[in-house]
Amino acid sequence: MIYMSDHGESLGENGLCLHGAPYMFAPTEQTHVPFVLWVSPGLRQSSGIDTSCLAANAEAAHSHDNLFHSVLGLMQVKTQVLDPALDIFAACRTGAHS
Template sequence: MSRYTRFNTHWIGTQTLLQYLKGKKHSTIYDEVKFAMIPGGSALLKMNDYDGKMLPYIEQFLGDSKGKKLIVVHTSGSHWNYSARYPKEFQKFTPGCNKVAKSDPSTCTIEGLINDYDNSILYTDFFLFSLVELLKNNNGFLIYVSDHAESLGENGYYGHGGPLIPEQTTIPFIVWVSDPFKIRHLELVKAIETHSGSELSHDYVFHSILDCAGIQAKVIDKNLSICEKLKDG
């Protein structure tokens, strides 16, 4: 038996939502979900805008209405071109890739490529910290997971979408919970902590979000939820 819970849902991102899929077969999410559009359309303001430009809109979503909320944040993160993913004040590692026209990562020096990538990671760290600051007084939790990793020239591979090697598939799975959430759901927090350091997959995202949100349904596999204690052995 399923138990239904109403959530006010927002999707925001610096990558396009590919609206040409609307109305196409097997693309019902574009027809059934009310996407929160911002000035400029589904892409955020303009192509290659920094992820931080989403923060004021996320803050607005959090204060817009009462009730439960699900906010999906689709970042550009460390997608190529890495040097376009962070503002100048986050250019800590130098030199970068100084080519004006960078057709693909292999056109950069390895040193410049890695420095630009590390700067993009530094900016992602700032962005996640900013999300935590927005959420810390709310009864909520944050799950951050990359959809893929990046090769930076190892064994001649660059970018993503290549062979299933560690540089392409090893990604972060980060979970943060607010103090109000800890107070209300201490047992869930203890369950989450048992998964620290364990190997997880994207399969956990769907089941964990529903289970941690208190939704009950037959489709939820509790063996793939971080809100269920990890069994010993």
């Protein structure tokens, strides 16, 4: 299960209640969006995902650009459009990291 919000939201922090401030002025609450991942035991086994590796990299910065390529990689879709550099799970597949 993957959840990634499409935008952040100011909910009264610093007197702001909105989500459309220009990026260069937007507070962190608007520019940092949640990304939640749950990997079932079956997917963990079939994909070779090391969840301790994922946990160790949980605070790494990613963007919406990563979502498409990460889902393709996680589902083991063989296609030329997959950019492994944008697959956030690539380094955490069994044998992919040391």
